[in-house]
Amino acid sequence: KRTLLPLLRDEISGFVFPCSLAVQQPELKYMVMELLRCIPILLFLIFVCGLDHFIFSVLSIIPSHSFVQYSYQTSHHMSINVMGTSLMAQLLRSTIGALNASVDTQVETSNLACLPKPRGMTREQYLTTFLPLGTLALLCLAQVYPFRLRRVIASFFFPKREKTRVLFLYNKLLRQRKNFFQLQRRRLAQRAWQPPGLGTSLLRWCRQRCPWLCRCQRRSCTLCGTPGTPWHQVCSAPTCGALYCDRCW
DSSP: OOOOOSOOHHHHTTOOOTTOOSOOHHHHHHHHHHHHHHHHHHHHHHHHHHHHHHHHHHHHHHHHHHOOEEEEEEEEEEOOOOOOOSHHHHHHHHHHGGGOEEEEEEEEEESGGGSOOOOOOOHHHHHHHHHHHHHHHHHHHHTHHHHTHHHHHHHHHOHHHHHHHHHHHHHHHHHHHHHHHHHHHHHHHHHHHSOOOHHHHHHHHHHHHOHHHHHHSOOBOTTTOOBOOTTOEEOSOTTTOOEEOTTTO
């Protein structure tokens, strides 16, 4: 039976390890998609709050520049004097004398009752407005951990289906690893036929002149990129010197 463990570095990025607290690459895509769905709501809230602040600013300017106060004062005095002692004079004094009047009028009014009295939103109200969106964003970040339990729950209720899934995953990984090594071999062959670049020539020169510098330098596997360890194998070709891990070797 061919074994798959330990996984290669490129294979690890395609799996989700339930015991890891970090958000892993397969989960990162879904988490980013959920966060992107929150952006339209965030933009809408920012637009609404900005529009509210703009309207509040306009309504605050109106009372200070549109306040008008009226002051109206008038005085009306009317006095008719009828002289004489005759009967006609007495009759006129009794009738026309009722028209005598004295009126003083003073009126002060303003348009204060018609002016708007805006009230701006407080920090607590702004915080209450954005708090549900912040909670939604936190749930998008934390949803990756409950989602890891889906496979465990499914395997508990459907053990035969879980066995089929594990077998399918095992065969899929075998095919992917075989294709991966074939692809990497073709890449190495193409790289070998290409003339060495300036960086490669300089590195070879440093290895020839300063062997102690190469021992301090931490190299990695040419195929899978795993960092070099004491158990790595070096190609036996004198003109190659490529480093491989045990699995790739």
